[in-house]
Amino acid sequence: xxxxxxxxxxxxxxxxxxxxxxxxxxxxxxxxxxxxxxxxxxxxxxxxxxxxxxxxxxxxxxxxxxxxxxxxxxxxxxxxxxxxxxxxxxxxxxxxxxxxxxxxxxxxxxxxxx
Amino acid sequence: xxxxxxxxxxxxxxxxxxxxxxxxxxxxxxxxxxxxxxxxxxxxxxxxxxxxxxxxxxxxxxxxxxxxxxxxxxxxxxxxxxxxxxxxxxxxxxxxxxxxxxxxxxxxxxxxxxx
Numbered sequence: 638x639x640x641x642x643x644x645x646x647x648x649x650x651x652x653x654x655x656x657x658x659x660x661x662x663x664x665x666x667x668x669x670x671x672x673x674x675x676x677x678x679x680x681x682x683x684x685x686x687x688x689x690x691x692x693x694x695x696x697x698x699x700x701x702x703x704x705x706x707x708x709x710x711x712x713x714x715x716x717x718x719x720x721x722x723x724x725x726x727x728x729x730x731x732x733x734x735x736x737x738x739x740x741x742x743x744x745x746x747x748x749x750x751x
Numbered sequence: 752x753x754x755x756x757x758x759x760x761x762x763x764x765x766x767x768x769x770x771x772x773x774x775x776x777x778x779x780x781x782x783x784x785x786x787x788x789x790x791x792x793x794x795x796x797x798x799x800x801x802x803x804x805x806x807x808x809x810x811x812x813x814x815x816x817x818x819x820x821x822x823x824x825x826x827x828x829x830x831x832x833x834x835x836x837x838x839x840x841x842x843x844x845x846x847x848x849x850x851x852x853x854x855x856x857x858x859x860x861x862x863x864x865x866x
Contacts, residue, residue: 682853682855695853740854741797
């Protein structure tokens, strides 16, 4: 099976701009979660989508949003970019269901805000 | 809020020695505890996990133990090899059998295995 894929892999944006990142889960996986990884804060949960609905949300401002499509692919959007948004953004997919909560990560999108 | 503390932050061992990384979680409702290995520039890779109904799980040179009373769990790597060098993250979630599957991560342990 193909793994989780993310596009683009690298992105450079300017403060105030917005950005959209994409994630394609493993075939058959219906849940997609997004995480932000920075050297200072580590790995932090942004949100989770399941069946096109946001199921859980972390403690990030409303500038961070996401959505999921009927094929389980997911996008996240960050509006009005700030320098502190520079990070590696990782998505993870999961089959969900009892006893099946392993999450598998994509390679990430490295976002640099200048 | 929910918190996972991980120790040590760095660990250096000789090839062939054992390595132990410890984590403590705060939410007693947590029931799923995965460990991830992240090599430089690569994605976090799930290496082993344990659910709250089990006290120990082993996979070749890697084992994880869970003490629910004390709310801590540990990763044990035996016969370490240079390719074990990476950053290891522990995590907890309430997702097993439920809908709150978001992972709460520890800060990571940088393991260096010297040949």
